[in-house]
Amino acid sequence: MTASSTMASAATIDQKMALLSTDEAQIPVWRHFFAFTDVPRPSGHEERVVQMLKDFADQRGLVWKQDAIGNIVIKRPGSGGGESAPSVVIQNHVDMVTEANSDSTHDFMKDPIKLLRDGDWIHADGTTLGADNGVGAATALALLDMPKDAKLPPIEGLFTIDEERGLTGAFELDPSLIEGRMLLNLDTEDWGVIFIGCAGGGDSKITLPVTRTALPSGAKCCEVAVTGLLGGHSGLNIHEGRGNAVQMLAEVLAAISRTDGNMRVASVDGGDKRNAIAREARAVIAVEDPAAAAKVAEKCMKDFRLEYGTLEAGLSIAATEVPAPDVPALDVASTGKMLALLRTLPHGVAKMSHSLPNLVETSNNVAAVKEDAPGGSSLIVTCATRSSVGPALETLRGKIKAIAELCGAECVQEDAYPGWQPNPNSTLLSLAKSQYQELLGREPGVEAIHAGLECGIIGEKIPGIEMISMGPSITGAHSPDERVCVPTVKPFWDVTLKLLEKLADVKA
The missing domain is CATH 3.30.70.360 (Alpha-Beta Plaits)
Incomplete structure (x- = not known):
C-alpha cells in the first residue's frame, strides 16, 4: 500500500467516524472496521485485505505467519501480567458476501463500501455491509493494537479466507499456524447470546x-x-x-x-x-x-x-x-x-x-x-x-x-463440512458467562446456531480446543439489508476485553 493510498484511506475513515457520537468513537473497534470497509474483499479475492493485515503487523512490530492457502495469523505477546498465560486465538474470516440491489452500480472489486446511519444502525448504500465478519475481524485488530502494558494473555489473531464461498480457508488451514487451545470466534450476530455449537453442511x-x-x-x-x-x-x-x-x-x-x-x-x-x-x-x-x-x-x-x-x-x-x-x-x-x-x-x-x-x-x-x-x-x-x-x-x-x-x-x-458439537462445561464458556454477568448484570443465553461456523472444521483439526462464539447484533447478513446495531458494539467489546483480562490470570 502506497503512502498516498494510506493517507486517502485515513481521510475516508475519518469521514466514516463522523457517523458515530463522541462516546461511540472511543471504542477502538470502529476505526478498524471502517478500514475494512475501505478495502475490497470479495470471497476469493482477499489479497488486498491480507496485505492490509500484514502492513498492520509490520507497522507495530508484530510477528505474522501465513499458510499455503492464504490464512494469516498475527501474534501479540502477553503483557501487563499475562506474559506467561496460555495463548488465546481470536478467529475471524476476512472475506465478505457481495450482494447488491439490482439498481446499484457498486463494483465490489474496486469500490469502498458506502456507509449510512439510520438511528442505532449502520448499513451500506444498496449493498452488503461486510459487518459479517468485518466487525469481528476489527475487534481482533483492536485487541492486537492494545497498549503494550495492557493486561492481556498472548493473542493469536487468526484471519481466514474464503469462508463465505465454501469455508476454504478453514478446510485448508495449517493447524501448526496456531498454538492456543482456547479460541474466540467473533462471527455470530446476536448480542446477548454465546454460541457453543453450529450446523454442518x-x-x-x-x-x-x-x-x-x-x-x-x-x-x-x-x-x-x-x-x-x-x-x-x-x-x-x-x-x-x-x-x-x-x-x-x-x-x-x-x-x-x-x-x-x-x-x-x-x-x-x-x-x-x-x-x-x-x-x-x-x-x-x-x-x-x-x-x-x-x-x-x-x-x-x-x-x-x-x-x-x-x-x-x-x-x-x-x-x-x-x-x-x-x-x-x-x-x-x-x-x-x-x-x-x-x-x-x-x-x-x-x-x-x-x-x-x-x-x-x-x-x-x-x-x-x-x-x-x-x-x-x-x-x-x-x-x-x-x-x-x-x-x-x-x-x-x-x-x-x-x-x-x-x-x-x-x-x-462434495464432502460435507462438520458441525461443531457443543461443550457446555468448558472453562472458556464458564469464564465468558461470568464476565458477561459481572459487566452487564445478567446471564447471557447459551445456544447453538443453524449456520456454518469455522469452529467445526477447526475443532476437527485441533482436537480438544475449547471454543465459543459471540458478536454484536447484525441483521440482514448476506443481503443489502445487512446492518450492525451500534449500541451493541460497546458491550461486546467490553465483555471480550474483560474475558481476555481474566484469561491473562490463567497459568500455562
Whole structure:
C-alpha cells in the first residue's frame, strides 16, 4: 500500500467516524472496521485485505505467519501480567458476501463500501455491509493494537479466507499456524447470546442438460422478473419462511405454461450466493401472447402477496414484452424438466431439533439457477444443505440427488463440512458467562446456531480446543439489508476485553 493510498484511506475513515457520537468513537473497534470497509474483499479475492493485515503487523512490530492457502495469523505477546498465560486465538474470516440491489452500480472489486446511519444502525448504500465478519475481524485488530502494558494473555489473531464461498480457508488451514487451545470466534450476530455449537453442511451442484432450438421468425417474448424479496442468510433466516425468488419464478412460469402449452425458456438467471436466500430471479420466455402472460404473472403476484402477507411487502412480479433474443430457446420438453426440478427441490426447514428448543436441525436452500453460458447446453442449480445431525444431513442430500436424477440431471455433492458439537462445561464458556454477568448484570443465553461456523472444521483439526462464539447484533447478513446495531458494539467489546483480562490470570 502506497503512502498516498494510506493517507486517502485515513481521510475516508475519518469521514466514516463522523457517523458515530463522541462516546461511540472511543471504542477502538470502529476505526478498524471502517478500514475494512475501505478495502475490497470479495470471497476469493482477499489479497488486498491480507496485505492490509500484514502492513498492520509490520507497522507495530508484530510477528505474522501465513499458510499455503492464504490464512494469516498475527501474534501479540502477553503483557501487563499475562506474559506467561496460555495463548488465546481470536478467529475471524476476512472475506465478505457481495450482494447488491439490482439498481446499484457498486463494483465490489474496486469500490469502498458506502456507509449510512439510520438511528442505532449502520448499513451500506444498496449493498452488503461486510459487518459479517468485518466487525469481528476489527475487534481482533483492536485487541492486537492494545497498549503494550495492557493486561492481556498472548493473542493469536487468526484471519481466514474464503469462508463465505465454501469455508476454504478453514478446510485448508495449517493447524501448526496456531498454538492456543482456547479460541474466540467473533462471527455470530446476536448480542446477548454465546454460541457453543453450529450446523454442518454441504452443497449440491445440479447440472441439467437441455435441448435448444431456434425461435421462429417473429417470435414473441417477455421477461418475467421476481424482485423485491428480503433474501437473507440461508441458515440464520431460513426458519422465517422468507420467499425464494428462484422457486417463485418457477411457479410463475409453470402457471404461464398451463395457459400456453408451447411456452419456452430462452434464458434464466436467479439467485447468486450459495449461502443467501434468492432475492431476485428472471427469465426470458417465448409465448404466444405476451399480454396474457403478463396477466398470469400479475395474478401470481397477488397470490404470493396473499400467501406471504407483510413478510414480503416489497415483492414484485412482472412480465414485460421484450425483443426475441439471438440465442436458441429450450424446447418444450427441456422447459418442463427445468420447471419440474426447480419446483420439486426442497427449500426451507426440513426438521426442527428435538434436543434444543427453537433450533433448526436440518434445512435446504435452493440458492441459484444459472445457464452454463448464454444459449448453453445445460442449466446449473445450486443447493446448500445444513444440519446439526450428520445422518439427517446426508438423508436430505440424498433426496436432492434423487430428485435431480429423476429430472434427468446430474448431481455432484462434495464432502460435507462438520458441525461443531457443543461443550457446555468448558472453562472458556464458564469464564465468558461470568464476565458477561459481572459487566452487564445478567446471564447471557447459551445456544447453538443453524449456520456454518469455522469452529467445526477447526475443532476437527485441533482436537480438544475449547471454543465459543459471540458478536454484536447484525441483521440482514448476506443481503443489502445487512446492518450492525451500534449500541451493541460497546458491550461486546467490553465483555471480550474483560474475558481476555481474566484469561491473562490463567497459568500455562
